[in-house]
Amino acid sequence: MDTADVRERAGDLPREPGVYQFQAGDTTLYVGKAIDLRDRVRSYTDPRSARIRGMVDRADAIDFAVTDTETQALLLEANLIKRLQPRFNVRLTDDKSYPLVQLTDHALPRIEITRDPDEGATAYGPYTNKGHVETVVKALRETYGLRGCSDHKYRNRDRPCLDYEMGICSAPCTGEIDEADYAADVTAAERFFEGETGVLADPIRRSMEAAAENENFERAANLRDKLNSVEAFHGEGEEAVASQSDERSTDVLAATVEGDTARVARLHSERGQLVDRSRHRLDAPEMDAAVDDHEGDGATDAGGDTAVAGDPPDSPATVLSAFLTQYYAERELPETILLAERPADPDVIDWLEAEGVDVRVPGAGREAKLVDLALKNAQRRSGRDDEVAALADRLGIARPDRIEGFDVSHAQGSDVVGSNVRFEDGSPAKADYRRKKLSERNDDYANMRELVRWRASRAVEGRDDRSDPDLLLIDGGEGQLGAAQDALAEVGWDVPVIALAKDEELVITPGGPRNWPDDSEALHLLQRVRDEAHRFAVQYHQTVRDEVSTVLDEVPGVGPETRKRLLRRFGSVENVREASTEDLTDVDGVGAKTAETLQARL
Known part of the structure; x- marks a missing residue:
């Protein structure tokens, strides 16, 4: 784009806060924020550095999004940088983006928290406090019954799902509510996100007062906490939800x-x-190599x-x-x-x-x-940094700053689980560990294929909030490596993959096995990743086997179906243990006597 193009495009922009993007075809070159979009983009007619002049010359279009506040512009900029990885922005690797709430572009919209809104969806945010967002979305679903299920689960249903039984969905899938009434509920949710707090706060307040009058004080207290989060969502009542911790x-x-x-x-x-x-x-x-990036007067x-x-x-x-x-x-x-x-x-x-x-x-x-x-x-260049460099040299690949390890654990084909751990710069990044239950079968190769296919599919479809790794490490030998390669080829995820066999500590590569010295720094790094993947898988397997297969199954009156309902409702045995009698009896198949037995046994 030349100066005239930029000036003409800037003239079409609003004088409001927002985010702008310089683009070359489908590629985003740069993302920036502005208090005044028109003035900010117009300043690019006279870039203050050769680097920025080069960026403007490459661009062929400028896109923008208006936000309500400067803070929203700041957070949306951070989200877009993380998702689009524009080459002219400074980018933090391997981190999260701020959550948004979207109402999908369906005849009967779905509400959900996301970091990558669907095309055509109405998105609100971004928001800084994910906990408040989750509380508000749950409250909206409880109050207005908006669906949260995927399209796959929504289609072709002949009866409502568990969400309907739990009172958090009005089941438009089976006609329990007509389209006009559902649309009115969606409109109420839109009004809330547009700033009308009372749309949600008022019904919660009425329920809280009714619970208090009926001396149901535990429910009243829960509703009070929920009300505080709802009122704080748009900047009201922050004092009620502020941390009271004395620890600085x-x-x-x-x-x-x-x-x-x-x-x-x-x-x-x-x-x-x-x-x-x-x-x-x-x-x-x-x-660009010939560009002096320190050019410019430093003005803001x-x-x-x-x-x-x-x-x-x-x-x-x-x-x-x-x-x-x-x-x-x-x-x-x-x-x-x-x-x-x-x-x-x-x-x-x-x-x-x-x-x-x-x-x-x-x-x-x-x-x-x-x-x-x-x-x-x-400033420190640690030994672990050197290990990463040594591994790159050994394998002949680019520096693998992000390594993901995979392992499978089971007991003769039952309670099969998989682990996916992540290391950054040679150190565990535990916030990015993932685990998955796999199909029940005594086939290590098929289990590894399913686990790697799951990770690859999430990456390719944009459903994984982690950036792509530089290297995958499989716990196993040639068979497990082949299964992982099959999964990657099937999904079309192009990431280098190797395996590490336990018995002889052989590094198995697509080109064949390699026997590295015992004191090899690169081997030590792979061993740490492999051992951590193994530990995480065994830990999860133990949890699944002990908690799910033993504790609940031994409770009289709790069969396999009731166990599944309890775990779907509460998420874990620990949450079942902490649930009140009222909450337990809300689950289909759990009466007062079974609830008492659960509480006694757990």
Whole structure:
């Protein structure tokens, strides 16, 4: 695009907050946010750096989305960067995006929480507190009976599902409610998300008051908590849901840049004591070799987008801006954040402070020493980093910063489960571990094929919120590796895959087995991933076998079907154990006597 094209496109944009995208065909080159979309995009007629001039020259279109507030623009920008991975943005690898709520584009819409809305859906958000979002969506379903099932489950039903029995769906699938009444309920939900809190708060308040009058105080208390979350959703009643913890939580962050990779070190303390530390890798925006990325005057435009116009894209200040919004997408914000330097984007600070976070750049004292420690952690090239590089050299592949391990566990074909663990920069990323129940069969190859096909399908269809790994590691030998390769080929997921056989510790590659020395750093890394996948699978198998097959099955009056209903309703045996008599008897097949027996036995 030339200057005239940008100016003409900018003239068509609204003077409202939102997010804009420079695109080349179907590829998004850059995502930015703005307080005023028209002014912000117009500033690209005079880019302040050669890098940005190159980006504008490549672009052939500018897309945009209007948001209600500057904060929503900030969060939507973080979501789009994570999902689209635009080459001219700083990108945090392997992290979550902020949740949205969508009403799908069906004649009878489905409501659900998502990070990647369906085409044609009406989406609301993004939101910073996933817990509040889940509470609100559940409350909407309980109040208005909106369906949450997939299209597969919705089609061709001849009777309502368990959601109808639980009172969270009005079962439009079987005509229990007509289309006009269902549409009215959908409209009520839309009114709530558009800011009319009373649409949901009022019926909850009435139910709470009725429960209190009937001396059902436990239900009244639950409804009170739900009401607090609903009222806080649009900025009302935050005091009612604010944390009352006396423990002061602090995150200390520092960033460093090496070539095209940046690292952020995070230290976490509670009441002055360090309790956790982590390091995170970010990918820098694409740069042309002949481009001087430090060109520019560092000014901030009206949209506050210093990541383009001011600080160079490889500066620690810009890295911190990207990290703060993308890292805290699905995490509880600490009470205090200490930084080695102020982020390049002032809107990030405004957002954090609006969320009640105390943000400081300490100059001296104990806090400054903590920041120095974080900076040393960010600069450190650890032995595990060297292990990753050694593995890349051994295999002849690009550096596998993200490795996923797979294993299957079962007892002679029963209670079959699979594990999917993830390592980043040689360290476990436990938040990204996944597990799955598999078909009941005593066939290790078929079980591994099903497990890898499940992971690959989720990735290809965009249903997995993790970024693609650089390498897959299968616990097993040539047979398991072949099964995994079959699954990858079937789905069309192009990721390198190898296996590690236990007995002789042979590395099985598509080109044949490799016997690496016992003291090989690369082998040690693979062994840690393999052993962790095995541990996680065995742990889950033990849980399934002991809790599901033993505890519930031994309760008189609980057969296989009732057991399934209990687990669908409560999610786990632990939740069944904690359920009240009233909640238990809500499940089809559980009477008062069985509920009492469950509570006594569990």
